[in-house]
Amino acid sequence: MTPLLKIENTVSGYDEADVLAGVSLDVAEREITCLLGANGAGKTTLIRTLLGLNPIRSGKVFFKTTEITGWPTHEIVRLGITCVPEGRRVFPAMTVLENLRMGGYLNESKSDISERLDYAFTIFPKLKERVGQLAGTMSGGEQAMLTIARGLMGNPELIIFDEPSLGLSPLFVKENFRVIQEINGQGISVLLVEQNVRQTLAISHVGHVLAQGKIITSGNTETLRESDALKAAYFGG
């Protein structure tokens, strides 16, 4: 079966230096695929490159059977890819509702938008009380909820999370993982970038470990859990 997302031999970086030295990775339909790796391994760079925010230096990216290498970002996300970016990037001067509207920017169906709004509010009831609040004035945890809810407003087939639990309190982290699993339960495929190894492996189907711009090991989560390469990636062993 063709994977939903296929990344082949991707090279990309900043200025003179390459950060990704030929990364290949597949995301299968309806699964949670995780990408693990220490700080600075190149995880965010990979996400940015496949979404067209960073130029790709060589390699190819496919969504289903369509090659999207070099496409502008807005054309890529139109295919049904949503990204919850690193660092809780809400639109600070917009209200919660306007942020959610932005998430549904490409969604042309008014009725679908209001259904999705209801769905987002059932997952995060707290957001419903805050619809009129400026996103920039919310706490970090609330902003994290908002970026996830915003990601659900389109009609994604694939959601990419870039370290959604970074800097959150343990309670929020746990809640985040639960929500990601629930989203996946709706049939949406997930590419989950995380540093939180234990909890990530607990909900993922397959995983890849990135170190210094290379995938050093891949496999299903049981094998990864025992993998020495994974330990090495984090503890520099």
Added chain:
Amino acid sequence: MDLGFLAQFFVNGLVLGVIYALVAVGFTLFFGVLDVIKFSHGDVLMLGAFTALATYLGLSDIGVAPGVALILVFVAGIAGMAFVGAIVCKFLVLPLRGAPQLNTLLITLMFGTVIRESVRLFYPSGSNPKPFPKLLPDNAFEFGNLTLRLDSCIIVLLGILAIIFTQLFIQKTKFGLAIRAVAQDEETARLMGVNFKTVVLLTFALGSALAAVGGISTGLYYQEINFAMGLMLGLIGFSSAVLGGLGSLYGAIAGGFLFAALQTVGAVWFAVPAYKDVFAFAVVIMLMAWRPTGLLAERNEERV
């Protein structure tokens, strides 16, 4: 000094304030979406006024009624400058992204000079001031010794409508939402599916169309335009935008009216009208030394 006399100054100040606000809103929009200063803005305003004048002359040759001409003159100026604004953005501003911002400032400064000198050289006897047609009814109402001219009122009203329209467009429409998204976080806006280039081009078109409204209003008010009018209006509009906090829509509007108020105070105070600009700029310089980021310092929450 009697009250009617002061009221006259007040009305004059309102007209100027609206015109400055129209120019300042453009500066703030461009800065909002791209963090750039487009220095050809004043000359685009002048070009808008000349486009309107040329359109009027063409229309009067074929005998179009003044009322219809008034509307067509605005349409031509607005559409023409919206187009020019988008072109400047596409060919001079967007290609310079990634280069130091100073380069954008310089290239648009040079382009403004090209516009200005071209009008001077290629518009028939373009170096002389041109009479601008009296297209608005100039009925005057007398209230004691205050004379209120209808054309001044219409100019103020039109300008305010243009500003309200812009404000509603940005706050209430989906495209306006996209403009604000780009202004707040360009990359995340693109991740939401916003076509960044289209939004930026449209924002430049919108800001330049407002400059055209300002230019035509200036012509209608003074019944005269000249090739260099954009220099002062551009500088004042820019100062107004900075005074209000560059990037903030309300700040730009407030800045425009504040500058006009300063000029008015200067004119009344010194009784020699020529001193009004020196006074206004001197106060603005002091205000900027006091509040370097503008009176309504740009907070994230306020940005367009």
